Amino acid sequence: MYTVIGRANSRATRVLWLLEELGQGYEHVPAAPRSEGVVSFNPAGKVPVLIEDGTPITDSTAIIQYLADKHGGFTYAAGTLDRARQDSMTQFLLDEFDSALWMAARHSFVLPEELRQTAIKESLKWEFTRSQKTLVRRMGEGPFLMGQDLTVPDIILTHCGIWARIAKFPISEPRLATYLESMLQRPALRKVLEQMP
Structure with a gap:
């Protein structure tokens, strides 16, 4: 447990x-x-x-x-080329999506008010939009990021997509929007989302 x-x-x-x-x-x-x-x-x-x-x-x-x-x-097994590709995708998502959303959150409600720089959010949205173009070129042929199997990067990206909607960061790439809609239908995720306030 x-x-x-x-x-x-x-x-x-x-x-x-x-x-x-x-x-x-x-x-x-x-x-x-x-x-x-x-x-x-x-x-x-x-x-x-x-x-x-x-x-x-x-x-x-x-x-x-x-x-x-x-x-x-x-996940793919450690020490395999597939795992190296998976880890590369994970790092890309953390660097390009998670970090932009976290920085926006910091300047919205995390930092003390006198330290917040609200203007930074526009540049973060621009970076977030640009990163979507790169992501779509990296996506596999299957329904998931790495191909036919759901892996750790899918969980990170889908959560970032949920976070982006809340933060009003645009999902500008149609393929990404379709992917996120499909992921949001997974029963395991829906069960968790029902716990949100």
Whole structure:
């Protein structure tokens, strides 16, 4: 049994969704970032945190890759060329999509008000739109990013797509929009999204 700490409207979505896809049991503690229940496991105060056998694991990407590796699903095996391609896609998504959305969030509500630079959001939207063009050229022939199988990058990209809609970042590429609509129909993800406020 795993424990997942973090509200469902955070990057904890990624962890909860993968656990649902894997059919693994878990306890969900919907704690807010920087709350006492989070800081005691992650001094940075960030969510999600996965607890297994009393050991905390932080960072959503590290958590979902660990779970995929451990349970032998939604990932290619370490040390293979397919895994190298998968990891490359994961890093691309974190660099180009997740980072832009996180920076926008920081300047919207995370940073102290006197440090926020609201004008930065326009340049972040421009970068986000440009990155979509690169992504579409990298997408595989199958229904998922890497081809016929759903993998860790699909979970990251779909969560970024959900986040983008909330943040009003445009999804400008039709193929990406179609992909996201399809992913949002997955029963495991829908179950997690029902937990959002």
